[in-house]
Amino acid sequence: MHLCERCNKPATVHLTEISGGKPHEVHLCDACAQEAGYIQQSHVPINELLNQFLKSHAQMPDVQTQRCPDCGLTWQEFKDTGLLGCGRDYDLFEKQLQGVIERAQHGGTHHTGKTSASSAPGAAPAAEDPVKLRQAEIKRLKKELDIAVKEESYETAARIRDQIKSMEGPS
Amino acid sequence: MTLDNLTSQNGEWLSGSGPQQDIVISSRVRLARNVASYPFMSKANRLQRTELHRLVRENLLQAPSTGAGRTVFYVDMEKTDEIDRQLLVERHLISKQHAAGEGARGVAISNDEALAVMVNEEDHLRMQILRSGLQLREAWQEADKLDDLLQQHLDFAFSQRFGFLTACPTNVGTGLRVSVMLHLPALKLTGDIEKVFRAAKDMHLAVRGLYGEGTEAIGDFYQVSNQTTLGRSEEEILAEFNDVIIPRIIQAELAARQILENERPLALDDRIGRAIGVLKYARLLSSEETLYFLSHLRLGVVMKRVTGLDLPTINSLFLQTQPAHLQRLLGKQLEGDARKSARAEFVRNKVGKNNL
């Protein structure tokens, strides 16, 4: 077994480095390899953060059963993938997300930068823009469609579907 | 404008014309955005994905989004073969993830390659502005303007508390990722590069190589980027990078170059000379080896210890010797030794004339 060249702990990282055109072997432990820049973390390891966080917060009552009505995401799914399913999840899971975000963002908890055009004070309501208006209407119709399908009102569903299709067609 | 044109041109970011070009290869600003009325990618079904793709593409091609007489063309990933997707990765126009992805997705690219907007990557939109040298503020201004223009037609997911909403909470808030690509061969040679890494880590910055994430920096290229997107404004993020972090790293590299020049000129010229030797006479070159030796040659050129070569030529060699570029330029698929041999010949033709 190789020992870390720097601290003599068991080496876990084994590399061949080319220096001066000649290969030469490097053996390091995780900590030393990270410090030397051989291992670089491209993403904050969100799963790791989550695990730490969840351990410290044991089971929150509703978390297990809660499901986003818009996209269907559960907290467990987020834990598995590190990805949220829609914008609403930020509200819905705000309590659980708070700690995760604070860690991932090195203490950042609130947005202080640029605001969106539609949220800016004095911004024209989104509905005045024909494109946005159409988007909003399509979104509303899709929710109606979901309900119609769930209620098995297939005639209504077909009508709504045609309506959506015509709105989505080339404008 | 097609991918054929791309292969043979250099892209503004590799022109070697920006400020601090001896050390700073490029400045990149990336904004993550999602259209409010659609779920994020992981929850979008095929229909929604296709709709989104069409909606965003239309807006990107219509908006005078690009200003300054730029034209934009669109590449549909589903209709693009593997080698061309790889080509776009090598040119930093799309991510590896986007190249390897599935379903309706694409990228809008301006003819000078300064602008690239990935559609349906991890977020609905990933807008990138790439400039040569240290031009972060300029890059941000362009990205900001593009964002404003798109917001005239698209409603982006936004909350008062968390700002612009992204699929992964590591991007939430500004959605802003600022990256600077640095060439730091002297710090590597003097061994001081590790101090730079440690300092960067303390400041919550990510450092990675020219290509690929998590791999060792090949050719002494390091990409430094911010990891925090929430709790600080765009201006604060930019100011820290542009005015504090990057100037410090530049200073350290300049000091290391000075030390090499004054105290170890023989060792320095030896490195450069060996690089030229290999690049001139090798008959088989891997892409990693090529990056490694081109890096030392580049150092020789910017330190004026090599004549007969300019920075744009060297910069383009870094790109043109990458696998997809090489095969595109030569117009054929090559594997193993055939590719290495073709690469060696290509490099020899460009490097052959210079003198130490």
Ligand SMILES: [Zn+2]
């Ligand atoms: Zn160690």
Ligand SMILES: [Zn+2]
């Ligand atoms: Zn949701």
